[in-house]
Amino acid sequence: MSDLSTPGRPAWPYRLAYGAMAACLGVMALAVFVNVVLRYGFGSGIAASEELSRLLFVWMVFIGAAAAYPAGEHMAFTSLVARLGAGGLRVMTVVIRLMVVLACVLLGWGAWQQVVVGLDSHSVVLGYPTALLPLPALLCAVVIGGCATWELLARRPLDLGHAAEVE
Numbered sequence: 001m002s003d004l005s006t007p008g009r010p011a012w013p014y015r016l017a018y019g020a021m022a023a024c025l026g027v028m029a030l031a032v033f034v035n036v037v038l039r040y041g042f043g044s045g046i047a048a049s050e051e052l053s054r055l056l057f058v059w060m061v062f063i064g065a066a067a068a069y070p071a072g073e074h075m076a077f078t079s080l081v082a083r084l085g086a087g088g089l090r091v092m093t094v095v096i097r098l099m100v101v102l103a104c105v106l107l108g109w110g111a112w113q114q115v116v117v118g119l120d121s122h123s124v125v126l127g128y129p130t131a132l133l134p135l136p137a138l139l140c141a142v143v144i145g146g147c148a149t150w151e152l153l154a155r156r157p158l159d160l161g162h163a164a165e166v167e
Contacts, residue, residue, distance in 0.1 A: 024056040024060035024063070031052050047125045051125045054133075055133060059136045061136075062136035069144045069147055098152070101145055104145030108141035108145065114134035118131030
């Protein structure tokens with residue numbers, strides 16, 4: 001978990017993201033627990049439990065991914081990049097950020113297409129618009145792509161603070 005007191009970085013987006021992930025996890029755990037107890041203890045179950053858990057899991061994963069990028073918590077293979085000289089590191093920083101932006105554009109475009117398709121269909125049990133499943137991928141792509149674009153334009157260097165770890 002990132003240090004929420006980092007200077008120059010507002011803490012409220014992280015608190016909001018961590019709170020939303022905790023809420024998703026709590027509701028998922030409760031829904032699955034109640035469903036298991038009902039199914040094995042009483043021979044019945046809650047049909048909506050699986051759909052709700054799947055929806056919340058997707059949201060939790062993408063909220064976490066969006067919160068992890070600006071905090072520098074995504075997996076990084078820094079061993080090769082750290083061996084480059086200063087010039088190579090500057091070039092690789094631009095290349096890596098461009099690749100992140102390209103990946104976000106592709107993810108965002110695909111997610112947008114799925115959101116549009118899902119607007120007219122509804123889930124079987126709960127009846128929510130199925131556009132809610134790809135929507136967090138679209139939002140995550142916007143957040144990460146925006147952060148990577150800002151880092152690229154601001155010429156922010158790669159954070160190789162993970163050098164002490166084996167990666």
